[in-house]
Amino acid sequence: MGVSSVLDNSPFFPLLLCVLIFCLLTFRAVRFRQIRSGPRLPPGPKADFLLGHYRAVPEVAAFKKYAEWAKEFDSDVLFFHALGTKWIVLNSLKSATDLLEKRGSNYADRPRFIMFEEMGWSPTLTWLRWGPKCHLHRKVLQPPFSKSRVKQYAANQRREALICCQGMLDDPENWINSVRRFSVAVVLKIAYGLEVDGSDSPWIKLADDSAEAVGKSGAPASSIMDRFPPTRYLPDWLPFMERLRFARTWRFSIENITKLPFEAAMDKQAQTDSNHEQSFVHERISIFRKNAAESLANEFTLEDIQGAAATILIAGNDTTAATVMLLVLYLMQNPEAQRKAQQEVDCAVGGGRLPTWDDMSNLRYTQLVLQETYRMNPLSPLGIPHASIADDVYGGMFIPRGTIVYQNVWAMMHDESVYAEPFRFWPERYLPKEEGGNAEPLPAGNFGFGRRICIGKSLAESSLLIVLATMLATLDIGWPMDEDGKPTPFEPDWSFKGQAIVLPFKASITSRNAKSRENLDREVAAFKFVQF
Ligand code: HEM
Numbered sequence: 181m182g183v184s185s186v187l188d189n190s191p192f193f194p195l196l197l198c199v200l201i202f203c204l205l206t207f208r209a210v211r212f213r214q215i216r217s218g219p220r221l222p223p224g225p226k227a228d229f230l231l232g233h234y235r236a237v238p239e240v241a242a243f244k245k246y247a248e249w250a251k252e253f254d255s256d257v258l259f260f261h262a263l264g265t266k267w268i269v270l271n272s273l274k275s276a277t278d279l280l281e282k283r284g285s286n287y288a289d290r291p292r293f294i295m296f297e298e299m300g301w302s303p304t305l306t307w308l309r310w311g312p313k314c315h316l317h318r319k320v321l322q323p324p325f326s327k328s329r330v331k332q333y334a335a336n337q338r339r340e341a342l343i344c345c346q347g348m349l350d351d352p353e354n355w356i357n358s359v360r361r362f363s364v365a366v367v368l369k370i371a372y373g374l375e376v377d378g379s380d381s382p383w384i385k386l387a388d389d390s391a392e393a394v395g396k397s398g399a400p401a402s403s404i405m406d407r408f409p410p411t412r413y414l415p416d417w418l419p420f421m422e423r424l425r426f427a428r429t430w431r432f433s434i435e436n437i438t439k440l441p442f443e444a445a446m447d448k449q450a451q452t453d454s455n456h457e458q459s460f461v462h463e464r465i466s467i468f469r470k471n472a473a474e475s476l477a478n479e480f481t482l483e484d485i486q487g488a489a490a491t492i493l494i495a496g497n498d499t500t501a502a503t504v505m506l507l508v509l510y511l512m513q514n515p516e517a518q519r520k521a522q523q524e525v526d527c528a529v530g531g532g533r534l535p536t537w538d539d540m541s542n543l544r545y546t547q548l549v550l551q552e553t554y555r556m557n558p559l560s561p562l563g564i565p566h567a568s569i570a571d572d573v574y575g576g577m578f579i580p581r582g583t584i585v586y587q588n589v590w591a592m593m594h595d596e597s598v599y600a601e602p603f604r605f606w607p608e609r610y611l612p613k614e615e616g617g618n619a620e621p622l623p624a625g626n627f628g629f630g631r632r633i634c635i636g637k638s639l640a641e642s643s644l645l646i647v648l649a650t651m652l653a654t655l656d657i658g659w660p661m662d663e664d665g666k667p668t669p670f671e672p673d674w675s676f677k678g679q680a681i682v683l684p685f686k687a688s689i690t691s692r693n694a695k696s697r698e699n700l701d702r703e704v705a706a707f708k709f710v711q712f
Contacts, residue, residue, distance in 0.1 A: 197410070197413060197414060198414075200410070201408070201410055201411065201414075204264075204408075204410065205230050205263060205264070205408070206230065219573070219578035220576065220577060220578060221259045221577060221578055221579075221580075222255060222257040222258055222259035222268055222577040222579070223253040223255050223258060223259065224249065224253065224258045224259040224260050225249055225252075225253075227260075227261060227262075230263075231262060231263065232260070232261040232262035232263060232264075233260040233261060233262050234262035234263060234404075234407065236260075237260065237262075237402075239398055239402075239677070240676050240677055241676035241680075242399055242402070242562065243561035243562050243588050243589075243590040243591065243676075243680075244590070246258060246269045246271060246562075246586075246588050246591065247271060247588060247590065247591035247594070250269075250271035250272075250588070250591060256270065256271045256272035256274065256275045257269070257270055257271070257275050257574065257575070257577060258271065259577075262407045262408075263404070263407040263408035264407075264408060265291075265406070265407045265408065265584065266580060266582070266583050266584070267565070267583060267584035267585070267586060268579060268583055268584075268585055268586070269562070269586045269587075269588050270585065270586070270587050270588060271588045271591040271592070272591075272592060272595070273592045273595075273598075273624060273625060275574070275575075276587045276592070276625060276629055277629070278574065279572075279574060279579075279585065280566060280585070280587065280629035280630040281629055281630045283572065284629075284630035284631045285569075285631070286568055286569050286570055286572055287566045287567070287568055287569070287585055287630060287631075288310045288566065288569070288630065288631035288632060289309055289310040289566060289567040289568065289569050290307060290308065290309055290310065290401075290564070290565065290566060290567055290632070291401045291406065291565055291567045291584045292309070292401075292406070292409070293307045293400060293401055293406065294403070294405040294406045294409050294412055295397060295398070295401075295403040295405050295406055295423055295424075295427050296397075296400070296427075297412075298405065298412060298424060298427035298428060298431070299393065299397070299427045299430060299431050299434045300431045300434050300435050300438075301434055301438070301487070301490075302438050302483055302486055302487035302490065303317070303483060303484050303487040303488075304317075304487045304488070304490065304491045305317040305318060305321055305487075305488065305491050305635070306491055306495060306564060309567075310569065310631075313484075316479060316480060316484070317484065317487075317488055318635065320464070320480055320484075320488060321488055321491070321492075321635050322635050324370070324460060324463075325635050325636050325637075325638060325639050326638065327638045330638045330639045330642055332458075333366070333369075333370055333639065333642075334537050334642065334646075336365075336366065336369055336370075337366055337642060337643050337646050337647075338536065338537065338646050338650075339704075339707050340361075340362050340365045340366050340647075341362065341643075341646045341647040341649075341650040342534070342650060342700060342703050342704050342707075343358075343361070343362070343365075343704055343707075344358045344359060344361065344362035344504075344647055344650070345358075345647075345650050345651055345654045345655060345700060346358075346700050346701065346704050347361065347379060348651075348655060348689050349654070349655065349689065349690075349691055349697065349700070351379075352687075352688070352689035352690070353686075354379075355508070355687065355689050356505065356684050357379035357380075357384075358379055359501050359504045359505060359508075360379065360384050360387070360388065360501050361376055361378075361379040361381070361384055362500075362501070362504065362643075362647060363387075363496075363497045363498070363500035363501035363504065363643070364376055364381075364383055364384050364387045364493075364497045364501075366496070366497075366500070366639075366643050367492050367493050367496035367497050367500075367639075368383055368387075368441065368493060368497075369459065370459060370460060370492060370496075370639075371441070371445075371459060371460045371461060371489045371490075371492040371493050371496075372441045372442070372444065372445035372459050372460070372461050372489060372493075373445060373448065373449075373458065373459030373461065373462055374441060374444055374445060374448070374459075383441065386433075386436055386437050386440060386441070387437065387493065387494075387497045387498065389430070389432075389433035389436065389437070390433045390434060390436075390437040390494050390498070391494075391497065391498030391501070391502075392430070392433070393430035393433045393434060394494065394498065394678070394679070395498060395502075395675065395677070395678055395679040395681055396426070396675060396677045396678060397423070397426060397427065397430070397677070397678050398423055398677055398678050399562050399586070399678055400562075400564055400565055400678070401565050401584055403423040403424075403427075404420060404421070404423065404424075405423065405424060405427075411424075412424065416428055437490055437493060437494060438486060438487065438490040439486070441489070441490075441493065442461065442485075442486045442489055442490070445459065445461040445462065445489075446461070446465070449461075449462055449465060460488070460489055460492060461485060461489050464480065464485045464488075464489075465485065467480075468480070468482065468485065492636070495634075495636060496636050496639065496640070498679075499559055499636075499640060500640055500643055500644065502559055502679065502681045502682070503553065503554075503559065503640075503644055504644065504647055504648075505681075505682050505684075505685075506553050506556070506557055506682055507549070507550070507553055507644070507647075507648055507651070508651075508657055508687055509672060509682055509685065509687075510549070510552070510553055510556065510605050511549075511651075511657045512657050512658060512659060512687050513605065514605050515658070517549060517605065517607055518652070518656075518657060520545055521543075521545055521546045521549050521648075521652050522652045522653075522692070524542075524543055524544070524545045524546055524652075525539075525543060525546060525649055525652045525653050526653070527542075528542040528543055529653065531695075532695070532699075533699060534650060534653050534654065534696070534699050534700065534703060535646075535649040535650060535653050537646070539649065540645055540646070540649065543645070543649055545607060546645070546648060546649055546652060547645065548607035548608070548610050548611070549607045549648065550641075550644055550645060550648055551607070551610060551622050551623060552605055552606065552607040552609070552610075554593075554623050554626045555593045555599070555623035555626075556593075556603075556605055557680055557682070558589040558590055558593055558623075558625070558626040558680065559626070559679050559680060559681065560589065560626070560628075560679060560680075561588070561589055561590035561676075561679075561680045562586040562587065562588055562589070562590075563586060563587035563589055563625070563628055563629070564628065564632070565584045565585055565586050566584075566585045566587075566629075566630070566632055567582060567583065567584050567585060568580070568581055568582065568583045568585060569581060587625060587628075587629060589625040589626055590680070592623075592624075592625055593623050593625075593626075598620065598621065599620055600618055600620070610622055627640075653692070653696055654691065654692055654696045654697065654699075654700050655689055655690070655691070655692060656688075656689075656690045656691070656692050657687055657688070657689055658687070658688040658690075659687070659688060660686040660687055660688050661688055667688070670685075672685040673685070
């Protein structure tokens, strides 16, 4: 019987634990006062004695509150503490670059993600502390996603982009299903060599569940368990333990997505010629078996392979799907930008065919539509937190070792001193002034910083560009129509619990013209005869 189930079943243990926790908290609060009386920490709002800033920081859309505080305290670096955990929030690109890139070796660590541990993750690069295991995972995961190696996935990405647009046209009411299919299909193939058969594939349900679990679990490392680990042993029915309840309720989704595709890939490999399939799992399993056959040590264990493959699927699928949904939203809300990008695609392909990879370098405005989408709504508004390894001093402010470091990418991308009218969707803002633009810098930081920067950036950007170009060539996206055929503008709903995502919404999706539809159907039909 596990510790938590003993505690859940006995009325005395929770009481005893509460007393213990209270004593520990008092001890930590007193110790924290000693830190405060040392060198000058970055500023921050007033804290409670025992709970620190626990109650001050909102659980939803904390990035907006942090941006307000940055203005109030006139500091791009803010300091917080709660229940003995300390964190800073970097609200400018300059402070994020100075610390996470220029002093990257000191900020390459991650905090422990206790809530995610409760969710049952296997060793997964995203949550690994800086150290030999993390280096090994980055060494194994980076090469297949380098700029040059991602080209090997290009044909499959384009095929899936075409299938996505065909699906959106065939079933416009449920266009989101086609987007989900697209984002899962690309990474499922790369990670496991598995295919998605239709938008009701069980792999999509699996990916949806894990996206829900990660996307709504709150800002990473910010739950009460992350702030004060002993609370993970409290019963999850206590009123302030909702996030422990959430973690346990959704644990099944992380377990399923980690195990099931991995087992399917292993079965497939056992049934087919192992050299035939090209996928991350097949490649790593072949190396594993070869080492084992030659009695060589396997540093990258089966558990590591399983965790790394799940990272590709989880980190790669919901981020891509959420960004495609944003693209659809902003194209719908900004018909001018949509028309301009469509004209650019038409001009690049010269009519009569659909865009290919060779056209991408001619799609400058289309690329800016994507950049503007990143800027308007960074999916991880506070990034994935890093942690400091040693004491540091920045701008005269002391940053103790072990401090969690959030990057307020949302604040950086809505900084009025950098972006004019930051809440306006305006892709032209990046163009030089002589071309009618405002010469503003492309957004930076939405894929992270320094030594923990996203390894899937090149793959994600190419997937997004090919699907955007294909959508522009084949679809007209508009407001949904009412019964009288009139467009009905609306404000979509958002979720700011953890990731910042737009919730499913209706749109009018129609074919641009008969020729583009014919090309789409012809190309998709031809894929049936091609092995990828
Ligand atoms: C629009 C798509 C994506 C966005 C916005 C995104 C964003 C991010 C961000 C913000 C981080 C944290 C970086 C940091 O801590 O400094 C990250 C890490 C990571 N991403 Fe992505 N990502 C995307 C797509 C992908 C894809 C397609 C893959 C899979 C191949 C992937 C795999 C990873 C991994 C493994 C990490 C952890 C890196 C580490 O901790 O060392 N991501 N991503």
